[in-house]
Amino acid sequence: MAKKKPATAKVARPLSTAEQATLAALQARAGITTAPPTMTAPAPNPPPALAPQFFSAPASAPVVRASVDTSSIDGEIAAKQKALQTLNDQLSGKVAYCPPDILAIVHEVLGNEFTAVVRARTEAPLFELDITVPAQYSTMTADQKAMIKEDHRVVVIQNGDGLNAVRKYCELVRDEIKRSLTNQPITPPVVPITA
Numbered sequence: 001m002a003k004k005k006p007a008t009a010k011v012a013r014p015l016s017t018a019e020q021a022t023l024a025a026l027q028a029r030a031g032i033t034t035a036p037p038t039m040t041a042p043a044p045n046p047p048p049a050l051a052p053q054f055f056s057a058p059a060s061a062p063v064v065r066a067s068v069d070t071s072s073i074d075g076e077i078a079a080k081q082k083a084l085q086t087l088n089d090q091l092s093g094k095v096a097y098c099p100p101d102i103l104a105i106v107h108e109v110l111g112n113e114f115t116a117v118v119r120a121r122t123e124a125p126l127f128e129l130d131i132t133v134p135a136q137y138s139t140m141t142a143d144q145k146a147m148i149k150e151d152h153r154v155v156v157i158q159n160g161d162g163l164n165a166v167r168k169y170c171e172l173v174r175d176e177i178k179r180s181l182t183n184q185p186i187t188p189p190v191v192p193i194t195a
Contacts, residue, residue, distance in 0.1 A: 102166050106131060109170035113137070125159040129166060131173060139180040155193065168193050 015023065098106075098116045106116045110131070119128040133139075133151035140151050153173050157165045172193070 101163060102129070105163060105166050106170055109167060110174055121156070126156050127159060128154060128156050129169065130154045131170070133173070133177070137177050137181070139177060157193070161193075165193050 096117045098118050102118060103116055106114055113134040113136075115132045117130045117132075119130065121127060131153045133153060135151075138145070138151035140148065145151075153169075155169050157169070
C-alpha cells in the first residue's frame with residue numbers, strides 16, 4: 001500500500017510586475033474596468049501635511065512639555081457630583097427638601113414661620129407633605145408636646161392633584177389653627193381633600 005501525502009493548502013503568491021501587466025491587458029481587452037477583489041484592507045488616508053518646523057528641529061532644541069492645570073476641572077466635577085448626590089438624597093427623602101413652588105404656597109397661606117418637607121412615595125404617584133407648625137401656633141397639649149416635641153401636619157397628595165391640593169391643605173391647617181387659637185369649636189367634620 002502506498003501512503004498518501006497529506007493535502008497542503010496552496011497559498012496565493014503575489015503577482016510579479018510582468019504578471020500584473022499581463023492581467024491588466026487581459027482585463028482591458030475583456031472590458032473589465034474594476035480591479036479584482038483583494039484580501040487586503042484599504043490603505044488609510046495619508047496624514048495631513050505638517051509644517052516643516054516639526055521635522056526640522058535641531059537636536060539641541062529644548063523639549064517642551066505642556067502641563068494642564070486640572071485642579072479647577074477636578075473641583076468643578078466634585079461640585080457637580082456633590083450637587084447630584086444632594087439632589088438624590090432630597091428626592092429619596094434622606095434630606096429634608098421642599099420644592100420652591102410648594103414652599104411659596106405654604107408661606108403665602110400660613111406664613112414664613114412655617115416650614116414644609118416633601119417626600120416622594122415610590123409605591124404610587126403620591127407625595128407626602130409635612131408642614132411643621134411653629135410653637136406659638138401649635139395646638140398640641142402639654143402631654144403631646146412632651147412626647148412629640150414638634151407639631152407636624154402631614155398629608156399624602158396625589159401627584160395629579162398637585163399645587164391645588166397643597167393650597168387646600170394649607171388653608172385647612174390655617175383654619176384649624178385659627179379655630180383653636182380663638183377657642184371656637186370645630187364645626188363639621190374635616191372633609192378629605194380632593195382636587
